[in-house]
Amino acid sequence: MTTATTAGGPAAGTEPLVELDGVGKSYGNVRALHGVDLAVRPGQVTCVLGDNGAGKSTLIKIISGLHRHTEGEFRIDGAPVRLNTPREALDRGIAAVYQDLATVPLMPVWRNFFLGSELTRGPWPVRRLDIARMKRTADEELRAMGIVLDDLEQPIGTLSGGQRQSVAIARAVHFGARVLILDEPTAALGVKQSGVVLKYIAAARDRGLGVIFITHNPHHAFMVGDHFSVLRLGTLELSAGREEVSLEELTNHMAGGAELAALKHELAQVRGVDVEELPELEDLAERRPSP
Incomplete structure (x- = not known):
């Protein structure tokens, strides 16, 4: 598996796009997350690791606007926010790519690329899909991420798992994502396809995005990560930069x-x-x- 392993992207070290300060979430008497600090900077991959039940899903839901935090402060571009919906997060440049990818397997690649945001042409009320422009744009954006597909008409369900993840990443970048949340993108993939996804995670970082890579695999995280946060039972067990932790130490904390x-x-x-x-x-x- 070959991926970029150098730490920091072109804008590494700048002010955080997203910052959590002592953030937590309670559901009634159940405290799912407590006291989490996290900073996501442009041109960096922030890896969030943890076993099942560690609080990774809750963290994703808070940052992506699905759930509101109940303690601490959540800041975007330095300003405190309380997001109410995923649309508010998208409007601020925060996009989440979940494991199911939100694709329609029998639809063509180009149609899935614009799913829910189709381009149209012509006067109202007889506007129609601008198929030629959508195909051209999808091809250009995929190639900009280093993804070359011979046929954009093929159903996206015929692509490999790594290719589908890559299309979802390119789609999020095209629609203005500044912060990209990837929920276990390599969990159900083999070694070769995991390498494909990790390569495009590095490509997104090199384009200046702040990437949050959620995973339970410390080896995958260490290949592309610039900062590592390990969650355990809803609290932050480890927060360290790449130069501060070894793969062995990361694996030990994770395990x-x-x-x-x-x-x-x-x-x-x-x-x-x-x-x-x-x-x-x-x-x-x-x-x-x-x-």
């Missing part, structure tokens, strides 16, 4: 080093399990910061 150390101790009591062959994890409990 829950203290819990693995406790598991190794329990396995030592089981007959037939040779714990000496397992990695040394006892010191991880001391290295792991308090939530």
Whole structure:
């Protein structure tokens, strides 16, 4: 798998496009997220990692305007906001690409590219689809992202998983996204197709977008990430730049080093399990910061 691995894009280090300061979300008595700090800058990939139930989905919903935060401050371009709908987020340049991609498998690629935002021509009330312009624009935008498709008339469902993800990314960029949220884009893909998606994540960063890459795979995150935030049980366990953390440390935080150390101790009591062959994890409990 080959992707860009250099940290920082053309505008890395500038003021955040999106910033969370102690943000949390409660559903009645259930606290799904608490005290999360996050900064998304142009030309950088911010990776948010966590196991199932860590709070990644709640975080996505807050930033994309689906749910309102109940604590802390959410800022866009330095100004505090309380988004009420995904449309408000889109109007401010925040676009989310979910795992289902919001595509219609039997429709052509170009039609899916403009789904819900079709171009028309002619006078009202007999306006009609401007098919030629949509095909031309879709082809130009896909090629600008390095995506070359021989036939834009083919149903998007015939493309590979990596290609469909790439089309969704290019679509979001075309419609004005400044902050791109990618929800587990490589979760259901093989090694080769994951590489395709990671390449286009790097391409989006190089075009100056702020990318939020949600994943549970630390190896994928480390290939393209500039900053890493690890969520655990709704709180921020780790927040570190690329130069501050190694892949091994990132993997340990993601896996829950203290819990693995406790598991190794329990396995030592089981007959037939040779714990000496397992990695040394006892010191991880001391290295792991308090939530």
